[in-house]
Amino acid sequence: MAREPVVPTRPPCQLYLITPPALPDLAAFASDLEAALDAGEVAALQIRLKDVDDATVLAAVAALKPIAHARGVAVILNDRPDLAARSGCDGVHLGQADGSVAQARASMGRDAMIGVTCHDSRELAMDAAEAGADYVAFGAFFPTTTKETVHRPDAEILTIWQETVEIPCVAIGGITAATAGELARAGADFVAVSSAVWGHPDGPAAAVRELTEVLAANA
Numbered sequence: 001m002a003r004e005p006v007v008p009t010r011p012p013c014q015l016y017l018i019t020p021p022a023l024p025d026l027a028a029f030a031s032d033l034e035a036a037l038d039a040g041e042v043a044a045l046q047i048r049l050k051d052v053d054d055a056t057v058l059a060a061v062a063a064l065k066p067i068a069h070a071r072g073v074a075v076i077l078n079d080r081p082d083l084a085a086r087s088g089c090d091g092v093h094l095g096q097a098d099g100s101v102a103q104a105r106a107s108m109g110r111d112a113m114i115g116v117t118c119h120d121s122r123e124l125a126m127d128a129a130e131a132g133a134d135y136v137a138f139g140a141f142f143p144t145t146t147k148e149t150v151h152r153p154d155a156e157i158l159t160i161w162q163e164t165v166e167i168p169c170v171a172i173g174g175i176t177a178a179t180a181g182e183l184a185r186a187g188a189d190f191v192a193v194s195s196a197v198w199g200h201p202d203g204p205a206a207a208v209r210e211l212t213e214v215l216a217a218n219a
Contacts, residue, residue: 140173
């Protein structure tokens with residue numbers, strides 16, 4: 001009797017944390033980060049600092065990377081493959097104006113995780129995948145105050161991506177515990193969250209616990 005074919009299952013959607021764009025009190029944020037990472041399963045931390053000098057970025061990585069690594073969380077630096085390589089980050093996240101995947105790979109090596117922002121475009125995502133990106137990011141799915149956005153993809157883009165491409169996709173932009181589940185069901189491999197965690201009225205740990213429960217329920 002012939003065996004039924006084994007259909008591979010997609011791993012459950014995981015949480016991808018992004019720092020606020022400024023960290024005026026790095027020590028206080030480090031404490032918040034410890035609490036957040038101890039509250040639930042987090043796959044990655046993106047250090048995303050805007051309008052700061054290189055020394056500030058490097059200081060943030062030096063303070064936050066050991067906290068993340070001690071808990072098995074990958075550290076991704078936004079925008080800057082040169083600083084990511086210099087500071088020993090696990091990877092870099094590139095915007096469309098932040099250079100090529102090939103340049104980032106040359107700076108960071110073959111084992112680095114390289115992600116690319118692709119807005120609402122499957123064409124940009126396919127280009128990134130063909131260039132060797134390790135993941136692509138779609139968004140913003142919802143209004144967000146973290147950064148100015150002009151693209152608003154439909155969740156269907158995650159479903160189509162999952163059905164056609166093996167490289168993981170990240171959903172980003174205004175995601176909260178109330179909306180993370182629908183994006184996980186649609187096909188996101190990761191949901192990237194920032195203000196909904198760091199600005200949660202009950203604190204970052206409560207936010208991560210809530211998000212972890214939502215993702216587990218929608219696995």
